[in-house]
Amino acid sequence: MILMKEISGQMGVRGKRVGERKPFLLSPSGKDYIWGGRRLKDDFSKEIPMEPLAETWECSTHADGPSIVASGEHKGRTLTALLREHPEYLGTHPLGNPDLKPGELPVLIKMIDARENLSVQVHPDDDYAREHENGSLGKTEMWYVLDAKPGAQLVYGFCYDMTKERLKESLENGTVEKYLQRVDIRPDDVFYIEAGTVHAIGGGALVAEIQESSNLTYRMYDYDRLDREGKKRPLHLDKALDVVNLKAAGEPRQPMRVLRYFPGRASEFLCRCKYFQVERMLVNTERCREFSQVHADSYSFQALLCVNGCGVLFFGEEALPFYRGDCVFLPADSMPVNIHGKAQFLRVIT
Numbered sequence: 001m002i003l004m005k006e007i008s009g010q011m012g013v014r015g016k017r018v019g020e021r022k023p024f025l026l027s028p029s030g031k032d033y034i035w036g037g038r039r040l041k042d043d044f045s046k047e048i049p050m051e052p053l054a055e056t057w058e059c060s061t062h063a064d065g066p067s068i069v070a071s072g073e074h075k076g077r078t079l080t081a082l083l084r085e086h087p088e089y090l091g092t093h094p095l096g097n098p099d100l101k102p103g104e105l106p107v108l109i110k111m112i113d114a115r116e117n118l119s120v121q122v123h124p125d126d127d128y129a130r131e132h133e134n135g136s137l138g139k140t141e142m143w144y145v146l147d148a149k150p151g152a153q154l155v156y157g158f159c160y161d162m163t164k165e166r167l168k169e170s171l172e173n174g175t176v177e178k179y180l181q182r183v184d185i186r187p188d189d190v191f192y193i194e195a196g197t198v199h200a201i202g203g204g205a206l207v208a209e210i211q212e213s214s215n216l217t218y219r220m221y222d223y224d225r226l227d228r229e230g231k232k233r234p235l236h237l238d239k240a241l242d243v244v245n246l247k248a249a250g251e252p253r254q255p256m257r258v259l260r261y262f263p264g265r266a267s268e269f270l271c272r273c274k275y276f277q278v279e280r281m282l283v284n285t286e287r288c289r290e291f292s293q294v295h296a297d298s299y300s301f302q303a304l305l306c307v308n309g310c311g312v313l314f315f316g317e318e319a320l321p322f323y324r325g326d327c328v329f330l331p332a333d334s335m336p337v338n339i340h341g342k343a344q345f346l347r348v349i350t
Helices: 004-014 079-085 126-132 164-173 237-243
Strands: 024-027 029-031 055-059 107-114 120-122 141-148 153-158 180-184 190-193 199-201 205-212 218-221 260-262 265-272 277-284 292-294 302-315 318-322 327-330 337-349
Touching: 024 318, 055 302, 055 327, 107 302, 107 337, 120 237, 126 237, 141 265, 141 277, 153 190, 164 237, 190 265, 205 337, 218 237, 265 337, 277 302
Parallel strands: none
Antiparallel strands: 024 327, 029 055, 055 107, 107 205, 120 199, 120 218, 141 190, 141 205, 153 180, 153 199, 260 265, 265 277, 277 337, 292 337, 302 318, 302 327, 302 337
16 A cells, blocks of 8 residues: 555645545444344454344434444544534535434435344335324335345245235234245345335345435334243334235346446446435555545535445545445535545445
């Protein structure tokens, strides 16, 4: 890796400063759901004292698990508090969402380690959540498969058209699994899960999830398993039946992905919907004197989740190392950021 001073000197020549807002790292909140494992600790160095560690909420302003600023002048503050004080960091697009309160992001970025199957579940859309869940956002999401053990699967919709009566009966007598469409998964797969789609991540999957900022899950079926206290986890059948899409789901197809090349990096779109845009960004400047430059414009902040590799971010006269599993927040209208190293990111824009 070339010297920091050398890159900092190149920045003054190569990078025109668009804004003065600096990027910063985030530290996640954790969740110890019963189906989780240890891979977020072992593979991504998540030092959270939970066992198991099922989820890390990497970029979050949700009250159930806000992220903490982990670098820079605002280190130690919650991301929510920082954005409440500096709403300009969000950009002009998110501020137009009437469902968001001051300091709230429209999206939530997670990493999920499913040692065991997650419950069969469904999420409401915005309209239903607004009316029945105290103005909460609904939950449309995207999964990017980081790793999958042999035979790992997920549930994606129904195999056949269903009726509420048939679905309710199958849930009550424990036969619902025969109606669920199961899909084999591999690393680098992408799945878009629209609100209303019945779904479940299967055991053996390690997933990055980009979703609306919501924690609404209507659990439909949980394999009759018991929690730590020896009790079955609650189900939410009435609400689930209100919002579930009963039509048969087509077999999910992987999107056409085309690499676009820029100095020091390549990128490809993974998903674009009205809530977020996600691309995979591959940076490789480790063996050359080039660097890859990114910045967030005034329209939206960006979040960069490093899913592999490591390197250094250079901005102004500062350098910020990053590692696999780190999440970087770029405020809207950020100063240019030069990335040096070899890494893969999920780049999230609203």
